[in-house]
Amino acid sequence: MVTYALFGVLALVVLAPIAVALSASPNATGFVYGACLIVALILFLLALHILLEYPAASTVTLPLGLPWLGAHFRIDPLSAFFLTVINLGAAAASLFALGYGRHEEAPQRVLPFFPAYLAAMNLVVLADDAFSFLVSWEFMSLTSWALVIANHRVDENRRAAYIYLLMASFGTLALLFAFGLMAGADGHYAFDAIRAAHPAVGTAALVLILALVGAGSKAGLVPLHAWLPLAHPAAPSHVSALMSGVMTKVAVYGFIRIAFDLLGPPQWWWSLVVLALGGATAVMGVLYALMQRDLKRVLAYSTIENIGLIFASLGLALAFKAYGMELAAALALTAALLHVFNHSLFKSLLFFGAGSVLTATGTRDMEALGGLIHRMPQTAFVFLIGCTAISALPPLNGFVSEWLTFQAILLSPQLPSWGLKLMVPAVGALLALSAALAAACFVRAFGMTFLGRPRSPAASTAQETDTNSLAAMYALAAACLIAGILPGIFIDALAPVVQALTGGQMPVQTGVEWMSIVPIAESRSSYNGLLVFAFMAVTGMVTAFAIHRLASDKIRRGPAWGCGYPDASPLTQYSASSFAQPIRRVFGSLVFRAREIGEMPPPGSSAPARLTVQLRDLIWDTLYAPIGIAVGVIAERLNYLQFLTIRSYLTLVFAALVILLLVLAIWP
Amino acid sequence: MQGITFDIAHMLAGSLVLVSFMQLYQDRLSALLNIFALHALVLAMSVAYQAFVQDAPHLYITALIALVFKAIVIPVALRRIVVKLGIHREIENVFGVGLAMLFGIGLVALSxxxxxxxxxxxxxxxxxxxxxxxxxxxxxxxxMVTRRNAVSLVIGFMSLENGLVLAATGAKGMPLVVEISVAFSVLIAFIVIGIFLFRIRERFDTVDMQAMDRFRGEQR
Known part of the structure; x- marks a missing residue:
């Protein structure tokens, strides 16, 4: 089985040089994305087949990589599940790019790296030894870096790519140490050997922290998220969708693989760290998202929020697993994995929508958009579905996974540890807060972009996007709806994954009447997406019918009330900043040191009054800026080392060698 | 691996260290080149003996490479360069000889x-x-650290490589790849550094490292 997957990856790898060769041809875009679409679809179907039919792991060892190790690859249910997520996202992005890629300014900067990037993400999930894992991980970072810097003429993009490269190498460094610790002094880098050897408690805790830092920096855990909102929007939109929707999930995979599989039985207090980080990430992510004006950056910050939610569920699953509560652990892990799947769907959808808006109007600034629902009705419709899903409203899929998360949180009183008993409800409150704020955030994103009147000439002359892009968005929107109304099928498909990692599984859902889902027991809670959907559809239609038939079917057009202002310029509309103001006043003064400075012109002057908002990124100021300054100072001090004589360099090397040997000789 | 076998291998490897010491106190370039040829010769003998003892015929190739290139071709070529540059009578020492020897003894003890x-x-x-x-x-x-003439740097570097070859052949079962790569790296280093010597000479009329540092506008 794993061999077939590797063939698919090979096909993607081969596509990269072909793309280089073709780059001069005008058909290159169509060919490369078409081929990516086909390969990704095949890999998706293969992974789905493996997930549903073959719970046993299949392995293969290739004579690549380190000579005494070889390259191990393996598909078990966990990697099969993540393969489906990756390749579904990849297929959607390729389909979208069939249309979107035609607007690309320099396609030769994107085309070769896109298939390589897809191949790298697949390889990370397939890898079964530390060496191949890290090589694929780094390959993934580098290819995505190349995609981030595709549009390198913009200063902002270059800065984003630079910070991304730094953070990616830092994360890989942490993972390198994590695997080094797990492999131990004898260096058993194959995952089989690591799985068999359970490290000591202290080592395991250190590995967990390193894995959190390494995988978390890629996934966007606060405070390691700094690169994400810069890099994700900088890439072309289909790549942004992949980075946000899929690559962060690969990072989640890395964490699950280490924490649930390789590291052996968990300690209960591991979950404290993961839960705290998850909760903080969720709230911080959505608060940042609410403060942004750039549509793609809003989406990137919202990814951080969702990653926080996923990590909080993972922390819960760790806690339950540590106390041997398999059913509860299975519930929490299912919630996390389902959210991984759901988030990949709607975040890709939203980024595609943002990409369509970007090509139609040339801007991502929400203050320059508006009224697009008239110009781009279909994009607006699918974007609305994406917004509803990510705001966790029933009957769409976002609700199901968040509801399952809260069901798992409600089981926390059964935990024996007091620390967790107090911690979990607090994290639950944070998640609830972030869910509410996320809804506000997406009301704002949708309202400012698509509703009201156009705030710029570009927005008032926008054109609907092309059919390929629309097809990709409709497909994802349909997937969101299906996963929302028939969640039982998805939960059952996750059963082998959860079974392998926690030792338990949720009750089988497909047999439940009326296609409800019952996470624990019928008496406790159940949810029926189909009924909710049917109810909403029926009541909606009845109401519409009643209004149009029984009341008046005439459409009346009248002047809009301009709040008493005679000048009805579009700029007097409610803006993105004004929508965020109440939330900024409540949370912003604490979290962002937000300050509003009102400038009133003196009486008699005709100058406009101004309201300036100042936000400070405290995490950047307190964590990243000092590190940057310290590195600068140290580099300044060490600069003279660049100008030594040849003999001084030789002497330095020699002295270093002799000192190291002396240390080795004296070391007990 | 007992008795006389061990003793001979030990003696050959030990004499290689001894010849290294001899290199340390040669302050004339032509004498240094002779000693380097001797160094490579001892290495070739040692490797050949290892080939005989370990019954590994591929090591004979390594020995042959060491003999032909390091003991004959490179010293002859370097001698020609030195004569051409007119520095074969030059005397150089940075450290005192005694100090360098003492330091060398310390290094051997450390290793x-x-x-x-x-x-x-x-x-x-x-x-x-x-x-x-x-x-x-x-x-x-x-x-390499104590000399300031570029030719002596080359020789120091190559005797360092000789040490690597000795390590590679001493352990049983090293594949030939290692030795060939080492041999070639020496050859390439020789070519590159040889070209550099000429270029330096052309530009600065000397191969004295201190002169180069002066040209870079630095003091020590």
């Missing part, structure tokens, strides 16, 4: 202590060989 401790589980011949090889490497480095 013995380190290697014999680290490889306590290995085959005794390989242990001794590795310890000697490390000494040769360190002495080669020491020579």
């Amino acid at each position: 013995m202590v380190v290697m014999l401790r680290v490889t306590s589980a290995a085959d005794p011949l390989a242990r001794e060989d590795l310890a000697f090889a490390l000494s040769v490497v360190l002495l080669g480095l020491l020579m």
Whole structure:
């Protein structure tokens, strides 16, 4: 089985040089994305087949990589599940790019790296030894870096790519140490050997922290998220969708693989760290998202929020697993994995929508958009579905996974540890807060972009996007709806994954009447997406019918009330900043040191009054800026080392060698 | 691996260290080149003996490479360069000879202590060989650090490589790839550095490193 997957990856790898060769041809875009679409679809179907039919792991060892190790690859249910997520996202992005890629300014900067990037993400999930894992991980970072810097003429993009490269190498460094610790002094880098050897408690805790830092920096855990909102929007939109929707999930995979599989039985207090980080990430992510004006950056910050939610569920699953509560652990892990799947769907959808808006109007600034629902009705419709899903409203899929998360949180009183008993409800409150704020955030994103009147000439002359892009968005929107109304099928498909990692599984859902889902027991809670959907559809239609038939079917057009202002310029509309103001006043003064400075012109002057908002990124100021300054100072001090004589360099090397040997000789 | 076998291998590796010491106190370039040829010759003998003892015919190739290139071709070529540059009578020393020798003795002691401790589980011949090889490497480095003539730097570098070859052949079962790559790296280094010598000479009329530093506008 794993061999077939590797063939698919090979096909993607081969596509990269072909793309280089073709780059001069005008058909290159169509060919490369078409081929990516086909390969990704095949890999998706293969992974789905493996997930549903073959719970046993299949392995293969290739004579690549380190000579005494070889390259191990393996598909078990966990990697099969993540393969489906990756390749579904990849297929959607390729389909979208069939249309979107035609607007690309320099396609030769994107085309070769896109298939390589897809191949790298697949390889990370397939890898079964530390060496191949890290090589694929780094390959993934580098290819995505190349995609981030595709549009390198913009200063902002270059800065984003630079910070991304730094953070990616830092994360890989942490993972390198994590695997080094797990492999131990004898260096058993194959995952089989690591799985068999359970490290000591202290080592395991250190590995967990390193894995959190390494995988978390890629996934966007606060405070390691700094690169994400810069890099994700900088890439072309289909790549942004992949980075946000899929690559962060690969990072989640890395964490699950280490924490649930390789590291052996968990300690209960591991979950404290993961839960705290998850909760903080969720709230911080959505608060940042609410403060942004750039549509793609809003989406990137919202990814951080969702990653926080996923990590909080993972922390819960760790806690339950540590106390041997398999059913509860299975519930929490299912919630996390389902959210991984759901988030990949709607975040890709939203980024595609943002990409369509970007090509139609040339801007991502929400203050320059508006009224697009008239110009781009279909994009607006699918974007609305994406917004509803990510705001966790029933009957769409976002609700199901968040509801399952809260069901798992409600089981926390059964935990024996007091620390967790107090911690979990607090994290639950944070998640609830972030869910509410996320809804506000997406009301704002949708309202400012698509509703009201156009705030710029570009927005008032926008054109609907092309059919390929629309097809990709409709497909994802349909997937969101299906996963929302028939969640039982998805939960059952996750059963082998959860079974392998926690030792338990949720009750089988497909047999439940009326296609409800019952996470624990019928008496406790159940949810029926189909009924909710049917109810909403029926009541909606009845109401519409009643209004149009029984009341008046005439459409009346009248002047809009301009709040008493005679000048009805579009700029007097409610803006993105004004929508965020109440939330900024409540949370912003604490979290962002937000300050509003009102400038009133003196009486008699005709100058406009101004309201300036100042936000400070405290995490950047307190964590990243000092590190940057310290590195600068140290580099300044060490600069003279660049100008030594040849003999001084030789002497330095020699002295270093002799000192190291002396240390080795004296070391007990 | 006992008795006379061990003794001969030990003697050859030990004499390589001895020749390294001889290199340290040669302050004339032509004499230094002779000693380097001797160094390579001892290495070739040692490798050939290892080939005989380990019954590994591919090591004969390594020995042959060492003999032809390092003991004959490179010293002859370097001698021609030196004569051409007119520096074969030049005397140079940065450190005092006595100090350099003392330092060298310290390095040999250090490599013995380190290697014999680290490889306590290995085959005794390989242990001794590795310890000697490390000494040769360190002495080669020491020579590179103490000399200021570019030609002596080249020789120091190549005697360092000789130490690496000794280490590679001392352990049983090293594939030939290692030796060939080492041999070629030396050859390439020789070519590159040889070209550099000419270029430097063309530009600055000297191969004295201090002169180059002066040209870079720096003081020491």
